[in-house]
Amino acid sequence: MACPCKIQKDLIKTSHVFDPVRETYLDYNATTAPDRALLALYQNLSLSHWGHPMSPHGAGSSAYEIETLARKRIGEYFDLDDSCFFQVNSGTEGIYWAIHLLHKELNNAVFYLSKGCHPCVEQALNEQDIDFTLLDIDSQGQTILPDLELTSIPIVIYSPVNHETGGIDCCSQIYDWATQKGGLVLADAVQALARLNEKEWLMYCHLFVISGHKIHTPKGVALVGGSWIKNHQDNLPHLGTNPVLLRVLSEGLYLHKSRRLEMNDQLSMQTKEIQSMWQNDNLPLVNLTPDHHVPGVLLLGLSIPCDMEKLFMFMAKHRISLSRFCACQGTIKGESTILKEMGVNNDLANQSLRLSGGYKTKRGDWLNFTSALKRFL
Structure with missing residues (x-):
């Protein structure tokens, strides 16, 4: 609240x-x-495609149709298979579930959290009683990567673009540091989506979280995505889907990118x-x-x-x-x-x-x- x-x-x-x-x-x-155009799309689809996408009738099939199109469009935008992301209600919720999924799949991994991250990331780790190590940042707000010999898989969480300073983190170095040690990277890309070309951050993470409210999409829709999800389908949370909001987000991505x-x-x-x-x-x-x-x-x-x-x-x-x-x-x-x-x-x-x-x-x-x-x- x-x-x-x-x-x-x-x-x-x-x-x-x-x-x-x-x-x-x-x-x-x-x-x-x-955005007014996205609001109009939301209203029109809410009136014409309001069924449950799993229902065995016309209302269900029309909702399933727009969900399928939304997933196709989003997959193309992020160059992902359409099974490599799931819908949540907000960026904060997305961070929670991304961490939950990583911890469940890799319970022996060690989490590393950049001090440049949004407070909700540390809160999500604490709420799930997950131990983590904080990574310092330098005078420019970029993550300092320690010279460590690790015996466990590292999972690094960072923000490509800082929510407070607007500073851009050392995305490629963070990715290289983690992957060279057999680890993974989770990017809180909520700010990056709005302001940074995807080429500058998307390839430097295994999982990411984005939210529509940063790009003029009606509030209430966000995504957890990444190629890592493809081989971990069994443990994805069953949160339900809002096909209308997902479809609006899919158009919001392309609209914002054009601007x-x-x-x-x-x-x-x-x-x-x-x-x-x-x-x-x-x-x-x-x-x-x-x-x-x-x-x-x-x-x-x-x-x-x-x-x-x-x-x-x-x-x-x-x-x-x-x-x-x-x-x-x-x-x-x-x-x-x-x-x-x-x-x-x-x-x-x-x-x-x-x-x-x-x-x-x-x-x-x-x-x-x-x-x-x-x-x-």
Whole structure:
């Protein structure tokens, strides 16, 4: 369930109403607005193909038909057999089941978790009482691979794109380190799907998790996929299938991919310009974004003392959507764990801001944030 922080509760008390038309939305790393074309497809299919795909009648066969098409399209997108993925409701659920499957099939394996991973990964390991070793990250947020002689199969879990910093991890090195030791790699690719060409991460994992809510698909659909699944069909969880959502996700993948290159080009230009403006205006902002990062994500630190709750409340009331940490943290106070692991000093780690744009982000959105920040300061 959602974990509302103080700001959310205060906004509810003030009867603050979210207006998508007027909002300056710079929190695409958290979630995205559903695309109108995908919503229309979802509605149409929900009205015409609402049967259970296993039912022995016309309603069942029509649902089975769109599920089959969805699996074909998704398999082609990821260059996988259509049996090499299964549907879940969210990225967090996908992480849980991917870990569960790996642990069940390889109960003598040793799990290694990058400190750059989303908090839900460590939570999933703890909930299943699975021991794991944390892997440090360097000053750029990339996973440091230890020089170890292993007697057990290693399973490495990492995020190709960090949810907070936008930094890109050393995907090929992680894969080589694990496979040379006879191990496997699970990629939390929820952020990577939205911003990174599949060629940069897909070949560097045996299992991956993606979620539709990062690419403007209606919420409630995600996937666990990978070539490793093909030979481990017997232990796949029986979670059921929503053929309509799966079909919408299959189209959402191709739609987002068709936009991604132009989106990244635009975001690169926008963020380069706005950072130059901040520098010219002497704003107390320090760019903490790793050198090797995806376009459109800026992690900033305020170099002067600031009450973060007051800042975020001010921004929310002025219809500026931004974030810190991850959407599931339940607070905007305190230090960024990832920044601390990267060696960032306490003041900046305690006063970080995450701005993340998307394909609908305009130049004016960055300017609106800048104007609001000036007024607050």
